[in-house]
Amino acid sequence: MRDFTFASVCLRMLLAFLAGGAVGFGRAKKAQPAGLRTYMLISIGAAMSVLLPIYLFEMLNGPWADVTAEVGLKFDASRMASQVVTGIGFLGAGIIMKALHQQVNGLTTATALFATVCMSLAAGAGFYECVIIAAAVIIVVLNVMAPLENAFKRRLRDITIGVEFTCAEDINTITDLMKQQQAQIVDIDIESTEQKGGKYPSAVFILKLSREKHSHSGILSTLAELPCVRSVQELIS
């Protein structure tokens, strides 16, 4: 099946289609922007982009061998596949969007599409064992790791908090409260100081909580109780 025959081409296309679908299925269930079809379509395209240069190489050494003998062989079989990598990079960039408090949405989807495409390139090349292992790894990373990662981050002493407040002077009140909670302020990033267009002044605080008081929900609710605070949000990227 490593040989380039009609049957092996069908098998490779089918493998890419199914492996892409397997990754997409888990994402669709979680109501992510890219669903089952997107993953399948992109996998088909990527597998074709590897099969196409293999076909061209066969032709250059077979029916078109006379031209090759005359002009010389100038051919790079990896060229098309390499452009798939950049092409899907662009597509991924289209999904990534900026949210409140310098947060970014869609990054996981973009990278999942990217990983799926790279897996399908392997499928097109007939690197079957790699495809099966890659599909398993991608599915595990996407579906099992997210809750683990979040749970881990919520236990850390480091916390990033996005706060909206009434006016610029409130930053002092907020930092005072944080110090009172024995939190060490690592960084403050003030996003805006004026109230305009229904948006309140806001800032992002990066804190290192004290060893004794390191409950994330504790500091969040303490901050929310301040009269000047309009909203509090833990930022988990």
Added chain:
Amino acid sequence: MLNFLNPLRGLDAGTVVLRMLLSCLCGAAVGVERSAKNRPAGFRTHILVCVAANLAAMTGLYLYLELKMPSDISRISAQVISGLGFIGAGTIVVTRNLSVKGLTTAAGLWTTGIVGLAIGSGYYELAVIGTALVLIAETFFGMISARIHRPPEYTVELAYDEKTSLENVLRLCKDQRMSIVNLRVRTIAVSADDGAQYTATITLRGNVETDDMLRQMRMMHGVVAVAAL
């Protein structure tokens, strides 16, 4: 690779016509399904992308096979793949509530372009297999995709004047096996004698009788008002 097609893989007037017709056909087959759903890229867009990719691939072949230029026949085709990535990125729309539209269209357009490249290179059977799989993905798996069970999301506005209320409400949600997707707390009114009043916007995901849950929330101590959005 099917060897009996080999006479058709070279470049002459007949095979050029064949390639153009086949690329129109494959583009149309994919585009019709998109058009029927009134998506941004329809019938014509898909045909154009498929025909254009076909032309690019044919030109690459022509330079090498007919003009005998020392060039890589796959270079032009390769750039089509990344170029279509740009066009695809343009069809993606980010809506106001930070969701994405047009991603399936972008993916379909990109794959249609690669089908066009296969036709232009004379690899007809791959183009046909590719188109068939695309159609299966868009129609059959489109139906499956719509039926994949997604736990619905609810957004609840909660007004309360006692800070422990929020904790109790969140505990109720967890008891009902709802997962909390998003939580925003705001202080709305403060006066010396009343103390602070807070509102919280909670986004939840899960299967639950919402009316019943809202009633339970309303009865909680310190909760002033609850509304489902």
